[in-house]
Every structure is written in structure tokens, then in C-alpha cells.
Amino acid sequence: MITRINHIAIVVADLDEAIRSYEEGIGLTVRKRLTMPEQAVEIAFLPAGESMIELIQPITPDSGVAKYLAKRGEGLHHICLEVEDVEHTLETLAARDLQLINQAPIRAAEGRGIFLHPSAAHGVLIEFLEPYAEEA
């Protein structure tokens, strides 16, 4: 069911500055950068093996991510586990009575995802993601 860690998401205040740290300091390289207006975030993906580090900057002060940043500061936000069939995962988690944040898959940058509430995973926000079919 879980095939790999798709990404680890990190909330940052300034995406340009964070990219500089992660490229010039830590030694990763941005593969893709995009804005997700519906989630009011700008994000960058930096591959590490078969997974990615996702840097997320809120672009409005009222989004969920902006509130997280204001309350907890920069740092680790969630982990994303890749699955083959997100509908099946959703049914399985619901059948186990685990608390989901969304009751149907939402469109994320890299696929369709559902979020499990941190209370079901010892304080960790976990996304389960079915990637979009490969681009041609």
C-alpha cells in the first residue's frame, strides 16, 4: 500500500532564503517551484533519492500554513507517504476509525491526497498521496 516517502514538507517564512540555505548550505537542488493559489502557498521541491524535500511559504496571512508558521515558527510540517490507490487508502483508514482531515482526496501539487489527523499518528500530520500519471 505505501510505496515510498513522497516528500517531507517544511514551512518557511521566505522561500527564496530557504532555497538558498537548502541549495548552497545543505547541498540539495530545486527541481520544481510553483504557486498553489487555492492553498495560498508557494512551494519548491528538492529531490533526495526517490523522495523530495518540499519547502512551503504561505502567501496570505490567513491560510492554515500561515497560522502554523505564526504559532510554531519555521520547521517540519508534515510527511507524505505515497500510495498506489488513494481511494482504497481512504476506505482503509476510515474503516479503522482513524480521524481524517479531508473526507475525499484533494488536488495537491504532485497528486491527489488525503490528510490523517496528527492525533492518529502520535503528533505527526501525514498525507497519503497518489501521484498523477507521469507527464508525457
Next chain:
Amino acid sequence: MITRINHIAIVVADLDEAIRSYEEGIGLTVRKRLTMPEQAVEIAFLPAGESMIELIQPITPDSGVAKYLAKRGEGLHHICLEVEDVEHTLETLAARDLQLINQAPIRAAEGRGIFLHPSAAHGVLIEFLEPYAEEA
């Protein structure tokens, strides 16, 4: 230099209970469980693709991990990036004037590692790990 995400570490209060959640709820499986007396922790590794989720429970009240748990509660603790040569990584990071937590590699469960201070990575504690040679 960075070959993959080796693991993502999660601090938990009760390792047995956390293993139950991550196995029966989330769908991962423990591959290895061990106690690290020198770090006063008990840990379990659950593979996800080429990476692992590492659940960590402090076993004394005065360790760094115990204090983290008392202050911040359960949740994401650090990410571990695998490298081929940890001495080379150490020199590279030091030459970039990045703040390291240890000035020489320490023996971790899966290899020899150094820790970069969260101030150098936008709030994220990052371990760089050179794995031990494969066991026979």
C-alpha cells in the same frame, strides 16, 4: 553527496503504543527495534520505500529527546539525509560556516552521523548519516 532520505524521526511517549498505531493504523511494519543506552532511547525502524520512519522513545527523563518530548510533545523530530562520506560532509558544512551540533561523527543506530543545528536549516534538525557497511 546526498543519496537519499535515510529516515524521518518521530518522538513518541510510548513506543509500544506508537508501533501499534503505525502498524495497525497507518500500515507500515517494524523491521528492527533496539535500545541505544548511550542516547537513552528505545527506537523502532519502519521501512517506507528506500527510507524509514524511526520512532524514538526516551527511556530516562533527562536526555535531550526526553526534554524535547516534555516541551513540544510527540511529533516530528529530525530528518536524516544519507551521504557517502560523512567526514567530507562535515568538512563541507564547516567550510560553509554552518553551525554543527557535533564536531565529529557520532555512532548512531544505522551509521555515523553529524547533526546540523536547526538555525542553519529553517527550523529543521538535520542529520547527515554515512551508513555502516552492510552486515554479512
